[in-house]
Amino acid sequence: MSDGRLLEALFAPKRIALVGASDRPGSLGALLAANLASFPGEVLPVRAGESLRDLGVPVDLAVVAVPAAAAPQVAADAAAAGVTAMIVLSGGFAESGPDGALLQEEMLRAAAPEGGSRVRVVGPNCFGVQNCDLPLNASIARGTPVGGGGISVVSQSGAYGMAVHDLAHEEHVRFAKVCAPGNTSDVSVAELLEALGEDPATTTVCMLLESVADGRELMATARAVAARVPVFVLKTGRSEAGARAATSHTAALASSAAVWRGALHQAGLVEVRSGQELLDAARAVDGQPLPAGDRVAIITNSGGTGVELADLLADEGLAVPALSPALQERVRALLPAYASPVNPVDVTTAWSLFPTIYPALVDLLARSGEVDAVVAVLLQRSATDPATVQGVAAAVQALRADGVAVPVHVCWVAPRSADDLARELQGAGVPVLPWPPRAARALGLARRAARARDRLARGSAAPRTAPGSTPGPDVDVTDPEAAARLLRGFGVEVVASVECRTAEEAEQAASFPAVVKVGRAAHRTELDGVRLGLSDRAEVRAAAAELLLRSPTVLVSPQLAGVEVAVGAVRDPDFGPVVMVGAGGIWVETLDDTAFALAPLGLDDARELVAGLRIHAVLAGGRGQEPADLEALARLLVAAGDALVGLPDVAALDLNPVLVSAQAAVAVDWKLLPGGSSARVRDQW
Amino acid sequence: MSDGRLLEALFAPKRIALVGASDRPGSLGALLAANLASFPGEVLPVRAGESLRDLGVPVDLAVVAVPAAAAPQVAADAAAAGVTAMIVLSGGFAESGPDGALLQEEMLRAAAPEGGSRVRVVGPNCFGVQNCDLPLNASIARGTPVGGGGISVVSQSGAYGMAVHDLAHEEHVRFAKVCAPGNTSDVSVAELLEALGEDPATTTVCMLLESVADGRELMATARAVAARVPVFVLKTGRSEAGARAATSHTAALASSAAVWRGALHQAGLVEVRSGQELLDAARAVDGQPLPAGDRVAIITNSGGTGVELADLLADEGLAVPALSPALQERVRALLPAYASPVNPVDVTTAWSLFPTIYPALVDLLARSGEVDAVVAVLLQRSATDPATVQGVAAAVQALRADGVAVPVHVCWVAPRSADDLARELQGAGVPVLPWPPRAARALGLARRAARARDRLARGSAAPRTAPGSTPGPDVDVTDPEAAARLLRGFGVEVVASVECRTAEEAEQAASFPAVVKVGRAAHRTELDGVRLGLSDRAEVRAAAAELLLRSPTVLVSPQLAGVEVAVGAVRDPDFGPVVMVGAGGIWVETLDDTAFALAPLGLDDARELVAGLRIHAVLAGGRGQEPADLEALARLLVAAGDALVGLPDVAALDLNPVLVSAQAAVAVDWKLLPGGSSARVRDQW
Structure with missing residues (x-):
C-alpha cells in the first residue's frame, strides 16, 4: 500500500505554500506563482525573509523555488510547520557536484528531524508534479494543464515532462497526472508509480527510466500496476554510450539492456524504444480498448499508403487479412466501382462520398467480428474535409458507447492547415497518429499491452518462492563433481560423469560413444579441452592421456545428442x-x-x-x-x-x-x- | 542516354498548352490553370470545343485535364500538332476497370500514329510533374513549388507527391523536381529516374516504388544514378497483405521483399521502410556531406534525451564514442561546471549561455577529427531561443563554406510556437529532424548512403557477363550425376559421389567416413533418405540395402566436415x-x-x-x-x-x-x- 497521506498532499492538496514566491519576471518563483493561479485550493506565498512557520494554518504541500543554499532551512521550517510534502524544483543540488550533493543531504536531514514530523521530498532539480484534472500545476511547464484523460506519466527526464505539456496543449492528448522527480532524493519512482496504480483517474501509465536503485522492487510494484492498467516503459541507456552517459554521475554498474528487457516483459510491462513511442502508445490506448487479436482492417484513400501501412503493421507482428467474401460484398456496396474491398479497403478518389463512406466503413469493419482493430488512413483530401473527420469521430464514439471491443485509430497525413481537425478528432477520443510508421508502431504497442494483460491474467508471471539450500562450508563449488551434486539438488539435470586422474581410470569409466574433457576450465572448446565421439577404450585412453598432460583430472561421460x-x-x-x-x-x-x-x-x-x-x-x-x-x-x-x-x-x-x-x-x-x-x-x- | 527532347519538354518546356482549361471552381482544369500561372513561359489554354491543332504555334508540353473519354482525341490532336509530351492528370483509365483500360490503350495508340510524330505520355491518373526551380507546377498540388534544393522525387504513389509539396511549404525542405507518373502507361519510372540522374540540379533522389515491369532494367539505371548522387528507395508491398494490395489490379507475381532488398543493395541504393523515412533521409543529406564514418557527437541540453538518442544511434549501427581527453578539455572550457564533456556533451540548463555554447560546440566538434557527424539536440529552451538557433545555423554554414566534411543535423523537440525557428534553420540548409527516432534514423540512412557510394566507387557492384554454356538436348538435369557435371563446368565444387544400383556397388565405392543417400529427392533429410557417419563397409552395405528398398539408386560419397x-x-x-x-x-x-x-x-x-x-x-x-x-x-x-x-x-x-x-x-x-x-x-x- 502506498502512503495515502503523501499522495493526497502531492496530487490533491487543500492548501499549498509557494516558498520563494516572487514577482521578478523570468524567475522560477514568478513562473510557479502563475502556474499555481489555476489551482482551486488556497495558495499561500512565502517570500524571501518569510517562513513556513509563520503561516498559522496547516499546509499539505510546499512548492519550493528557493536557491539550493536556502533549501535546508526551508525543509526545517516545513518540518516544524507540519507540512506533509515538499516539491523542490530548484537546481544546484547533487546534479551540480559535491557541494550541491552536501546541500541535498542537509535538506533531507532537516526534512526528517529526530522526534519531529517528517516532510517527504519530491526532487530536487525536478520538473515537478501536475494533476491535470484538479488542475494543479506544480511544475516548470508554463500554463494550465488540460485534464480529462487517463494517461499518467512518471519520468526521470524532465524534458519529457515539458513534451507532455506541449502535447496536451497542441494535439489534445489528455493526461491525468504527470510527475518527474528529478534527483529522486526521497520520494522514489516506485512510490509514485504505486500511487498512479491506485489512482482511479489513471487508465494508462507511461514510465521513462534512466537508472533505478532497486530494479527488483520497482518491477514488483510495476507488476501490480500492470495488472490493472497498461504500463509502457522507456528504459534509456540501452547502448554502451547511452549507459555511459546515464550513469556518468553515479558510476553505477548498469544492468544490460537484455536483462531489463526480460525484467520488463516478466512484469507485464511493454517496453518502447523512445519517448515519442511512449506517448504514442499511451495516446493509442487512452479511451480505446486494447486489440484482442492481431487482425487489422485498413481504410485508406491512397492505395500506396495503405500498402505501406500494411507492410509496417506486418513488421509489428500484426496481420491485414483479406476480408471474407460476405464482408467484401457489404464493403463493396458502400464503395464506388473498382475501389478495392479486400483489405486494405481503398476508397479511391471518390471525394464527395468520403463523409458517408469513411464513417460507414469504420462502423461496418469494427462490428464485423473479422478484425481486432481498424485503422482509418485520413490523408490529404479525407483529412482536410471536416465532415469526413467529424463523421469518423462520431462513428468511433458510437462504437465506444455500444461497448464494441475493437479499437479504431487514425493514421494522419495532411497539411498543417488541417491541424485543427486533427485536434478535434483527438479531443473526441480517437487516437490520431501522424504518418504510417507512428501509426503502425502505436497499434503494435497496444497489441503488446493486450498480450501482457492476458499473460498477467493467466497468472503466468506470478512470483514464486524458490526452495532454499546452502552447501556446507566445506563444499568447494569449483569442484565439478561437487557442483554437479549441488545442481542436481535443485533439479538441474547434469550428465553423469566420472572425474579421473589417470588414463586407465578414464578407460574404465567410459561408456560409448564417450566424451573426455579437462576437469576445470572456463571455455573448454576454446582451450581445445574436449574430445568428442570416442568410440572405444583405446580412443578414450589416448584422449585422456593427452588431456592429463595439462590438467590434473579429466571428466569422462557418455556422449549425448540434442x-x-x-x-x-x-x-x-x-x-x-x-x-x-x-x-x-x-x-x-x-x-x-x-x-x-x-x-x-x-x-x-x-x-x-x-x-x-x-x-x-x-x-x-x-x-x-x-x-x-x-x-x-x-x-x-x-x-x-x-x-x-x-x-x-x-x-x-x-x-x-x-x-x-x-x-x-x-x-x-x-x-x-x-x-x-x-x-x-x-x-x- | 535518356531522351533529351522528352526531358526538356517535361521539365523545361518553353510553351505549354493546358487542355481542359476551365474557370469552373473546384475543377481540375481550374486548379491546373492556377498552378501554371507561376510558370515563366507561355501557357495556352485549350478549352472545351477547342483543339491543340488550332494553336498555330509549336507546343512542347500538353497538360491534360479532360475526362478520360476525351483523352484519345486530345492525344491524336497532340500528335498532329507535333506536341513533344503530354501529362494526363485525369483519372478514369486503367485504374478504374476494363472500360478505362480500353480508353488508356486507345489514347496511347492515338499518341503514336503510324508514320506520324509520337507524343510521349506521362500518366494518366497521376499527380504530375513539378520543376520547383523554374517554377513549373504541372501537378494537382495547389500553389507554387518552392525551389532551391537538390532533392528530386519519383513516386508511384501520388499521395507522396502531395506530402512533398506540403513539406516544402511547411518545413522549408527544398526540392528540385517531383514526378509521380500514375498509371505509367508510357513514360516509365526508369526513364524519369534516368532523367533525374542527368539533372545537374538534382543532388539526391527519392524513389517510391509499388511494382515495376522490369526490375533488372530499373536497377541498371538506378546503379548509374547512384554512382553520382545518393538514391533512397521505398519499395512497398514487402508484406503479404501489402503485396496483395499492391498487385490487386495486375495479378502480377511479386518478387519477394528479400530479393528486392538484395537488388537494391547491389545497385548501391539505400532502402527505407516508409515514405517519411524516404523524405527524412533526403532532408538529411541535402546540402550536407555524407558521414564518412560511424562516429557521432551529440550536443544536448537534456541529459535524458542525449542518452535516448545515443541508444537509437546504436540501433542504427552508429557509435557515440567518448571524446579524447584533450578534446574533452577544450569542450569543458566552453561548458558550465559539472556539465558533461564526454559525449553526449550535456550543456545542462545554462540557458543564458546557449547562444554561445551551441554554435561553439558545433564548430569545435565538427572540426575535431574525432567524429564523422554532429547531432545538436535543440529541445525546449534551446529550440525556442532565436539566438541559439540562428547561431547553430551560422556555425553550420561556416563549416560548409570551409569545406569541412562532417555533417551537422539537428534533433528538434519543441512546442509549435517555435516552428518558425525550425523553418528558418531548415531553410538555412541545416536538416531539422523532429524527435530522436527520426533524427537517429535519418543519420543512419545518410551513413548507409555513404557506404553505398564507397562500394560503387570500389566498383564492387560492377555488372559482369557470365560465361555461357548449354547442355546438349539429351542431358537430363534431374539426373544427379549429370547435374554435378554441369555444375562443375561452371565452377561449382560438388562432392565426388558414385551412383550405385546395389549394396555391393555402394560398398565398393565407399571411402570412410562415408555418406549414403537416396538418388533423387527433394528434401533428403525430411524423407530420412540420408545415412551419415558410416565408418566401415558393413555399415555402408546395410545403409545402401535399406535405402535401395525405396529408391532405384543411392549416391555414395565421402563425408565432409564444415x-x-x-x-x-x-x-x-x-x-x-x-x-x-x-x-x-x-x-x-x-x-x-x-x-x-x-x-x-x-x-x-x-x-x-x-x-x-x-x-x-x-x-x-x-x-x-x-x-x-x-x-x-x-x-x-x-x-x-x-x-x-x-x-x-x-x-x-x-x-x-x-x-x-x-x-x-x-x-x-x-x-x-x-x-x-x-x-x-x-x-x-
Whole structure:
C-alpha cells in the first residue's frame, strides 16, 4: 500500500505554500506563482525573509523555488510547520557536484528531524508534479494543464515532462497526472508509480527510466500496476554510450539492456524504444480498448499508403487479412466501382462520398467480428474535409458507447492547415497518429499491452518462492563433481560423469560413444579441452592421456545428442538473481539470441523465455527433426534460477551446453562461480 | 542516354498548352490553370470545343485535364500538332476497370500514329510533374513549388507527391523536381529516374516504388544514378497483405521483399521502410556531406534525451564514442561546471549561455577529427531561443563554406510556437529532424548512403557477363550425376559421389567416413533418405540395402566436415536470375538468414552477401573454431549464378547443404530443376 497521506498532499492538496514566491519576471518563483493561479485550493506565498512557520494554518504541500543554499532551512521550517510534502524544483543540488550533493543531504536531514514530523521530498532539480484534472500545476511547464484523460506519466527526464505539456496543449492528448522527480532524493519512482496504480483517474501509465536503485522492487510494484492498467516503459541507456552517459554521475554498474528487457516483459510491462513511442502508445490506448487479436482492417484513400501501412503493421507482428467474401460484398456496396474491398479497403478518389463512406466503413469493419482493430488512413483530401473527420469521430464514439471491443485509430497525413481537425478528432477520443510508421508502431504497442494483460491474467508471471539450500562450508563449488551434486539438488539435470586422474581410470569409466574433457576450465572448446565421439577404450585412453598432460583430472561421460542450448544464472546489480537462456555452443555469441528473467521464475516464465528465442524453431522440430523436450528445458531453467537463489555464496552458474533432445534437457558442461565474480561472468554473455 | 527532347519538354518546356482549361471552381482544369500561372513561359489554354491543332504555334508540353473519354482525341490532336509530351492528370483509365483500360490503350495508340510524330505520355491518373526551380507546377498540388534544393522525387504513389509539396511549404525542405507518373502507361519510372540522374540540379533522389515491369532494367539505371548522387528507395508491398494490395489490379507475381532488398543493395541504393523515412533521409543529406564514418557527437541540453538518442544511434549501427581527453578539455572550457564533456556533451540548463555554447560546440566538434557527424539536440529552451538557433545555423554554414566534411543535423523537440525557428534553420540548409527516432534514423540512412557510394566507387557492384554454356538436348538435369557435371563446368565444387544400383556397388565405392543417400529427392533429410557417419563397409552395405528398398539408386560419397550453408539460384519474375545464400541444414528456415543478389554477380557482391549473414560470425571462426574459407564460398556463389544464367532451360538450382571448411566450399547435396518450376522453388526458401 502506498502512503495515502503523501499522495493526497502531492496530487490533491487543500492548501499549498509557494516558498520563494516572487514577482521578478523570468524567475522560477514568478513562473510557479502563475502556474499555481489555476489551482482551486488556497495558495499561500512565502517570500524571501518569510517562513513556513509563520503561516498559522496547516499546509499539505510546499512548492519550493528557493536557491539550493536556502533549501535546508526551508525543509526545517516545513518540518516544524507540519507540512506533509515538499516539491523542490530548484537546481544546484547533487546534479551540480559535491557541494550541491552536501546541500541535498542537509535538506533531507532537516526534512526528517529526530522526534519531529517528517516532510517527504519530491526532487530536487525536478520538473515537478501536475494533476491535470484538479488542475494543479506544480511544475516548470508554463500554463494550465488540460485534464480529462487517463494517461499518467512518471519520468526521470524532465524534458519529457515539458513534451507532455506541449502535447496536451497542441494535439489534445489528455493526461491525468504527470510527475518527474528529478534527483529522486526521497520520494522514489516506485512510490509514485504505486500511487498512479491506485489512482482511479489513471487508465494508462507511461514510465521513462534512466537508472533505478532497486530494479527488483520497482518491477514488483510495476507488476501490480500492470495488472490493472497498461504500463509502457522507456528504459534509456540501452547502448554502451547511452549507459555511459546515464550513469556518468553515479558510476553505477548498469544492468544490460537484455536483462531489463526480460525484467520488463516478466512484469507485464511493454517496453518502447523512445519517448515519442511512449506517448504514442499511451495516446493509442487512452479511451480505446486494447486489440484482442492481431487482425487489422485498413481504410485508406491512397492505395500506396495503405500498402505501406500494411507492410509496417506486418513488421509489428500484426496481420491485414483479406476480408471474407460476405464482408467484401457489404464493403463493396458502400464503395464506388473498382475501389478495392479486400483489405486494405481503398476508397479511391471518390471525394464527395468520403463523409458517408469513411464513417460507414469504420462502423461496418469494427462490428464485423473479422478484425481486432481498424485503422482509418485520413490523408490529404479525407483529412482536410471536416465532415469526413467529424463523421469518423462520431462513428468511433458510437462504437465506444455500444461497448464494441475493437479499437479504431487514425493514421494522419495532411497539411498543417488541417491541424485543427486533427485536434478535434483527438479531443473526441480517437487516437490520431501522424504518418504510417507512428501509426503502425502505436497499434503494435497496444497489441503488446493486450498480450501482457492476458499473460498477467493467466497468472503466468506470478512470483514464486524458490526452495532454499546452502552447501556446507566445506563444499568447494569449483569442484565439478561437487557442483554437479549441488545442481542436481535443485533439479538441474547434469550428465553423469566420472572425474579421473589417470588414463586407465578414464578407460574404465567410459561408456560409448564417450566424451573426455579437462576437469576445470572456463571455455573448454576454446582451450581445445574436449574430445568428442570416442568410440572405444583405446580412443578414450589416448584422449585422456593427452588431456592429463595439462590438467590434473579429466571428466569422462557418455556422449549425448540434442540441440545445444546455453543456460546461465547470475546476480545482476539492479535485479539480483537472473536466469539466461540462449542458443548454445558455437552459436552462443553468433546469433545474439538470449533471453533473461528474474529468478526465482515460474514454469510459465520459463516456457515464454524459450518460446521467444530464435532457436525455438529448431527445438520445436521440423524438416525431419524430432521436437525437443521443451518442458524439460523449462524445468531446467526454473531449477537453474532456484539454484542461484538458494546458493547465496555462488555468484553465477553457467550450463553450456545443455543438450535438449526429445527425451531430456541435460547439462553436459557446468560451472559454479564463487561470490564476487558476477561482473566478469556477465561480460562473457 | 535518356531522351533529351522528352526531358526538356517535361521539365523545361518553353510553351505549354493546358487542355481542359476551365474557370469552373473546384475543377481540375481550374486548379491546373492556377498552378501554371507561376510558370515563366507561355501557357495556352485549350478549352472545351477547342483543339491543340488550332494553336498555330509549336507546343512542347500538353497538360491534360479532360475526362478520360476525351483523352484519345486530345492525344491524336497532340500528335498532329507535333506536341513533344503530354501529362494526363485525369483519372478514369486503367485504374478504374476494363472500360478505362480500353480508353488508356486507345489514347496511347492515338499518341503514336503510324508514320506520324509520337507524343510521349506521362500518366494518366497521376499527380504530375513539378520543376520547383523554374517554377513549373504541372501537378494537382495547389500553389507554387518552392525551389532551391537538390532533392528530386519519383513516386508511384501520388499521395507522396502531395506530402512533398506540403513539406516544402511547411518545413522549408527544398526540392528540385517531383514526378509521380500514375498509371505509367508510357513514360516509365526508369526513364524519369534516368532523367533525374542527368539533372545537374538534382543532388539526391527519392524513389517510391509499388511494382515495376522490369526490375533488372530499373536497377541498371538506378546503379548509374547512384554512382553520382545518393538514391533512397521505398519499395512497398514487402508484406503479404501489402503485396496483395499492391498487385490487386495486375495479378502480377511479386518478387519477394528479400530479393528486392538484395537488388537494391547491389545497385548501391539505400532502402527505407516508409515514405517519411524516404523524405527524412533526403532532408538529411541535402546540402550536407555524407558521414564518412560511424562516429557521432551529440550536443544536448537534456541529459535524458542525449542518452535516448545515443541508444537509437546504436540501433542504427552508429557509435557515440567518448571524446579524447584533450578534446574533452577544450569542450569543458566552453561548458558550465559539472556539465558533461564526454559525449553526449550535456550543456545542462545554462540557458543564458546557449547562444554561445551551441554554435561553439558545433564548430569545435565538427572540426575535431574525432567524429564523422554532429547531432545538436535543440529541445525546449534551446529550440525556442532565436539566438541559439540562428547561431547553430551560422556555425553550420561556416563549416560548409570551409569545406569541412562532417555533417551537422539537428534533433528538434519543441512546442509549435517555435516552428518558425525550425523553418528558418531548415531553410538555412541545416536538416531539422523532429524527435530522436527520426533524427537517429535519418543519420543512419545518410551513413548507409555513404557506404553505398564507397562500394560503387570500389566498383564492387560492377555488372559482369557470365560465361555461357548449354547442355546438349539429351542431358537430363534431374539426373544427379549429370547435374554435378554441369555444375562443375561452371565452377561449382560438388562432392565426388558414385551412383550405385546395389549394396555391393555402394560398398565398393565407399571411402570412410562415408555418406549414403537416396538418388533423387527433394528434401533428403525430411524423407530420412540420408545415412551419415558410416565408418566401415558393413555399415555402408546395410545403409545402401535399406535405402535401395525405396529408391532405384543411392549416391555414395565421402563425408565432409564444415559449416552448413544453403545456396540457391532461381529465376525471379521481376529480376531474372538471382542467387541466394543462407544458413543451411536445419537452420535454413529457423534463422531467417538469407541474402540475395542478381546474377551474374561479381566476387565482391558475393563477399558482401556472405558478410551480411548472421552465420558469417560462425564462418569467420572464434571460440576455437578454425575460420572457414570465405573466398571459396564467394567463388561458389558466383559460379552458382553463372550456372543459372548459362543454363536457360534450368528454372532453379539448389545446393543445400554446401559444407564450408577451412579448405573448401563443397556442395554435398545439389539439384537442378527443369524450366517452369520457379515459383515452386522460391516458395521453399
